[in-house]
Structure formats: C-alpha cells, structure tokens
Amino acid sequence: MNQPYLKFEQVGMSFRRGQMATEVLRDVNLRIDQGEFVSMIGHSGCGKSTLLNILGGLLQSTVGEVFLEGKVVDEPGPDRAIVFQNHSLLPWLTVYGNIAIAVDKVFGSRKTKAERHDWVMQNLELVQMAQAKDKRPHEVSGGMKQRVGIARALAMQPKVLLMDEPFGALDALTRAHLQDSVMEIHARLGNTVLMITHDVDEAVLLSDRVVMMTNGPAATIGEILAIELPRPRRRLELATDPEYARCRAAVLEFLYSRHRIPARAAA
Amino acid sequence: MLAAKAATSVAADMPVPGSTAEIVAFRPPLRPAAERIAAAARHAVSVVLPPLIVLSITLFVWQLLCSEPGARLPPPTKVVSDAWDFIVHPFYDNGGIDKGAFWQISKSLGRVGIGFSLAAVVGIALGVLVGQSTWAMRGLDPIFQVLRTVPPLAWLPLSLAGFRHSDPSALFVIFITSIWPIIINTSVGVRNIPQDYRNVAAVIRLSWWEVFWKITLPATVPYIFTGLRIGVGLSWLAIVAAEMLIGGVGIGFFIWDAWNSSRISDIIVALVYIGIVGFLLDKLIATVGHFVSHGVSAQ
Numbered sequence: 001m002n003q004p005y006l007k008f009e010q011v012g013m014s015f016r017r018g019q020m021a022t023e024v025l026r027d028v029n030l031r032i033d034q035g036e037f038v039s040m041i042g043h044s045g046c047g048k049s050t051l052l053n054i055l056g057g058l059l060q061s062t063v064g065e066v067f068l069e070g071k072v073v074d075e076p077g078p079d080r081a082i083v084f085q086n087h088s089l090l091p092w093l094t095v096y097g098n099i100a101i102a103v104d105k106v107f108g109s110r111k112t113k114a115e116r117h118d119w120v121m122q123n124l125e126l127v128q129m130a131q132a133k134d135k136r137p138h139e140v141s142g143g144m145k146q147r148v149g150i151a152r153a154l155a156m157q158p159k160v161l162l163m164d165e166p167f168g169a170l171d172a173l174t175r176a177h178l179q180d181s182v183m184e185i186h187a188r189l190g191n192t193v194l195m196i197t198h199d200v201d202e203a204v205l206l207s208d209r210v211v212m213m214t215n216g217p218a219a220t221i222g223e224i225l226a227i228e229l230p231r232p233r234r235r236l237e238l239a240t241d242p243e244y245a246r247c248r249a250a251v252l253e254f255l256y257s258r259h260r261i262p263a264r265a266a267a
Numbered sequence: 268m269l270a271a272k273a274a275t276s277v278a279a280d281m282p283v284p285g286s287t288a289e290i291v292a293f294r295p296p297l298r299p300a301a302e303r304i305a306a307a308a309r310h311a312v313s314v315v316l317p318p319l320i321v322l323s324i325t326l327f328v329w330q331l332l333c334s335e336p337g338a339r340l341p342p343p344t345k346v347v348s349d350a351w352d353f354i355v356h357p358f359y360d361n362g363g364i365d366k367g368a369f370w371q372i373s374k375s376l377g378r379v380g381i382g383f384s385l386a387a388v389v390g391i392a393l394g395v396l397v398g399q400s401t402w403a404m405r406g407l408d409p410i411f412q413v414l415r416t417v418p419p420l421a422w423l424p425l426s427l428a429g430f431r432h433s434d435p436s437a438l439f440v441i442f443i444t445s446i447w448p449i450i451i452n453t454s455v456g457v458r459n460i461p462q463d464y465r466n467v468a469a470v471i472r473l474s475w476w477e478v479f480w481k482i483t484l485p486a487t488v489p490y491i492f493t494g495l496r497i498g499v500g501l502s503w504l505a506i507v508a509a510e511m512l513i514g515g516v517g518i519g520f521f522i523w524d525a526w527n528s529s530r531i532s533d534i535i536v537a538l539v540y541i542g543i544v545g546f547l548l549d550k551l552i553a554t555v556g557h558f559v560s561h562g563v564s565a566q
Binding site: 041056075076078080081084086088089092101105134 | 459463464467468469470471472473479481482485486488560561
C-alpha cells in the first residue's frame with residue numbers, strides 16, 4: 001500500500017524555443033492505484049497531453065520523475081500503450097495487421113505464432129471488430145478506427161492504458177457507444193487507465209477520479225474529485241442521479257468559474 | 268436504347284407462360300444488369316470517342332498539308348506505304364544494326380531497364396538518407412539541386428571519357444538522368460512521415476531496422492513511386508538522345524540512321540513507337556505503385 005502503482009513526483013516541464021522558455025507544467029504530484037480509471041480534464045493548452053506524453057515516455061520531463069511499479073519511466077514502451085486521439089493506424093496494414101504488428105513485436109519471443117494470432121483475434125473481438133479484420137483503415141468509419149486503436153493498445157497488455165482524448169474526433173452518438181465499450185472492457189479486464197478528455201460528462205461517467213488541471217503556463221493539478229458512483233454505470237440512469245449531478249457540477253464549477261479562460265490566468 | 272433492347276430480348280427468352288404480370292415480376296433483377304452494360308458502353312464511348320475524333324482530324328489535316336507535290340514531309344498514307352516493311356516485319360534481323368523495330372526497341376528498353384533499376388536502388392537509398400538525417404540533407408541537397416538541372420546529354424562526353432565504352436556510358440546517362448526525381452521524392456516522403464507513426468513505432472519499441480522496413484518504407488511508397496514515374500519518363504527521353512550519339516542497335520540510333528539515309532517515313536513510325544512505349548512505361552510504374560501501396564497512391 002505504501003508503494004503506489006503509478007506515481008508522478010514533482011513533475012515539471014518547460015519547452016525552450018530559442019531565447020523563450022515556456023513552463024508548461026510545474027509540481028505535478030499524483031498517485032494512481034492499480035485498476036483505477038483516472039481522467040484528466042482541463043482547458044486546452046493546460047499541458048494535460050504533455051503530462052500523458054511524459055508518462056508515455058514520448059517526452060522527457062525537465063524536472064521530477066514518473067514511477068511505474070517503482071521504476072523510473074524514461075522511454076516509450078508497450079507497458080504504457082497509448083490510444084492516440086487520431087487513432088494513428090498504419091494505412092497500408094489491415095485492421096488485423098495493425099494489431100499484429102504490435103503483438104508480434106511485444107510477444108514475439110513469448111508466444112507461438114498460433115497464440116499470437118489467437119490473441120490478435122481475441123482483442124479484435126473485445127472491441128467488436130473481428131468481422132472487419134481484413135479491411136484497411138480507410139475502409140472503416142472513424143469510430144471503428146478508434147476501436148482498432150483501443151484494441152491495439154489493449155493487445156500490448158499494458159500496465160497503464162493511456163488515452164489521449166480518444167473520442168474527441170468522433171460524433172456524439174459514436175462517442176457514447178465507445179464510452180460504453182470502454183467501461184465494459186475496464187470492468188472485464190480491470191486495467192489501470194489514464195484518460196485525457198475535455199468532456200465533463202465523459203470524465204464523470206467513466207472515472208473513479210477526475211483530475212482537474214489549472215490553466216497554463218506552469219499548469220498543475222488544481223483539484224482531484226473522487227466519483228463514488230457504483231459500477232456498472234448506465235448513462236440513462238445517471239442522467240437523473242443526484243450524485244452524478246453533484247460531481248458534474250463540481251467539475252463544471254472548477255473549469256468555468258474558478259479557472260475560466262486560459263488568457264486571463266496568464267495576464 | 269441498348270438497355271431497353273437487352274431487357275426485352277432477355278424477357279422474351281424467358282419461359283413465361285401467359286400473362287404479362289410475370290414479365291413485370293422478372294424485370295427488377297434484369298434491369299440493373301442491362302443498365303450496367305449500357306452505362307459501361309456509354310462510358311467507353313465517351314472515353315474512346317474524343318481521342319479518336321481528334322486523331323482523325325489531325326491525320327486528315329496532315330494529309331491535306333503534305334499531299335501537294337514538293338511537300339517536305341510525307342503525308343500519313345505515304346508514311347504507311349513507305350514504311351510498310353518496317354511496320355509489318357518487326358522481328359527481322361539481317362545482322363549488324365539492320366534489325367526490326369522489336370529488336371531496336373528491346374535494346375533501348377534493356378538499357379533503360381538496367382540504368383533505371385540502378386537509379387531506383389541508389390536513389391531510394393540516398394533519398395531515405397537525406398530524408399532521415401538533417402546533416403545529410405544539408406550536405407547533399409544543394410549538390411543534388413545543382414546537378415539535377417544538368418541536361419542528360421551533357422553527361423555523355425564525361426561518361427565516355429570515364430568508361431571508354433559506349434554501352435556503359437549510355438547506362439550511366441540513364442542512371443544520372445532518372446536518379447534525381449527518385450532521390451528528391453523519396454526524401455520528401457521520408458520527411459513527411461507523420462509523427463503519429465513514429466510514436467506508434469516508439470511505443471511498441473521497433474528497432475531501427477524494423478522502423479525502416481515496417482514504417483518508413485511503406486509510408487514513403489506513394490512518394491517513391493511518384494519519383495519512379497518521373498524518373499522512368501526522363502530515362503526514356505534520355506536513352507533516345509544518347510543512342511543517337513553512341514550508335515549501334517537501339518531505337519535512338521535507328522532514327523539517326525534513318526535520317527542519314529532519308530527514310531523520313533521510318534522516322535515517323537519510330538516516333539510513334541517511342542511515344543507508345545513511353546506511355547506504357549509510365550502506366551506500368553503507376554500500376555505497380557498502385558498495387559504496392561495497396562491503392563493508397565493515386566494511379
């Protein structure tokens with residue numbers, strides 16, 4: 001218990017462009033337990049994607065460290081698989097191939113060819129994309145592409161699943177559908193998830209905790225809200241749930257009353 | 268018209284006992300097929316007809332202009348009758364350089380095949396290097412930009428001096444002509460690989476070699492084939508000119524030889540052949556590119 005599963009410790013980040021140095025993040029401290037679903041919400045430009053990329057190893061923090069199971073994170077790896085906002089599927093590979101390229105690399109030495117094939121299919125079935133396995137990304141819809149993106153990340157059996165505004169580019173109905181799928185998968189597999197979002201309802205619906213970021217520059221964690229709604233959660237029932245309404249109001253209050261416009265905070 | 272005819276004839280062939288209501292019931296599945304054929308026919312006509320009309324008009328005007336006595340160029344009818352032997356016997360071989368059109372063109376195509384293949388391999392390799400390394404780009408790009416403007420034939424004396432033989436010199440001219448667009452397009456393609464793909468490669472920890480084979484090359488394929496298409500066109504332009512100077516068998520020298528013996532009609536037929544072969548080369552590369560890139564690159 002004293003050793004947290006995932007820990008951000010005094011993480012800070014500044015970008016240097018010529019003479020100008022911009023401090024994006026300062027003093028970010030966060031602990032996440034195994035199996036927890038945490039969302040990070042904030043206005044655009046508050047550095048939440050930067051924070052996710054530091055955890056993903058795609059960026060190096062200027063100060064502070066991120067620890068996963070006690071080990072310092074300093075490079076990208078499949079134990080922190082990322083679901084990218086724009087799905088990032090490779091257009092020359094089929095749906096199957098896009099997952100197989102990750103599975104073959106990550107499990108190439110540990111699983112036989114047949115096992116790897118089964119594992120790819122299992123993950124495709126998990127996101128209900130098995131029937132489209134031979135299609136290429138440009139032949140399937142945006143929502144389906146993102147399903148494949150999620151399957152690719154899950155197939156790596158990550159210790160933490162990172163999702164960078166995974167549903168941002170989708171229409172509202174498709175988004176709701178995918179949110180339900182993610183909740184189902186999380187309930188079944190019990191992954192640890194860190195999700196970036198700018199959608200208040202999405203954050204409250206999916207998360208165990210919502211991390212609210214202050215505005216940049218030098219953004220940090222402003223407040224953390226625990227969502228104590230029982231699972232499984234159903235969006236229809238929650239619409240009239242007083243606890244849901246309270247959580248939603250708390251996040252809205254933080255975003256639109258206390259940390260209104262990024263420009264004002266900078267001035 | 269066509270659609271109606273097809274539909275009625277098929278309907279008439281059907282063993283329909285009696286009433287007309289049966290025919291109405293059969294029609295829906297039949298009509299789309301007939302309409303599809305009619306639509307395909309209309310499409311074919313609309314594609315084939317305009318060039319045919321323009322070609323006929325051109326030939327007609329040419330015939331009119333060159334039919335007067337004392338005309339310097341032969342009219343189409345005379346071209347065909349003069350060059351008839353050359354047209355109908357593409358496979359004759361009287362030894363030396365006296366060979367039919369097929370052998371002349373094959374020889375030129377063989378040179379293009381070798382020179383262009385070398386250019387493709389070296390060009391793609393250099394393009395990837397220039398695209399991936401900022402230092403290689405800074406060092407090499409200015410040199411490429413200057414050298415690529417040198418006309419193909421300007422390289423010929425230099426390569427003759429270097430190789431001392433005409434055949435490798437011709438290959439070198441093709442190589443040096445077609446390599447620039449391949450290098451430049453490949454490097455642009457490598458530089459334009461989306462960061463997303465690199466992130467994916469980083470997350471699954473592909474090695475440098477795997478990134479090259481599984482990400483860089485496939486992501487660059489459409490660009491590479493654009494370069495190859497331009498390159499093959501240029502090398503076909505260059506070989507005809509180079510062969511005029513180096514002599515021997517080849518469609519280029521054939522034209523020069525025909526000029527020296529005043530066989531103007533043979534020259535005209537050879538020009539048509541060169542044009543058609545060049546067109547086919549371009550289509551060939553485009554088709555290969557279409558398949559290799561799984562339809563991502565436009566045809």
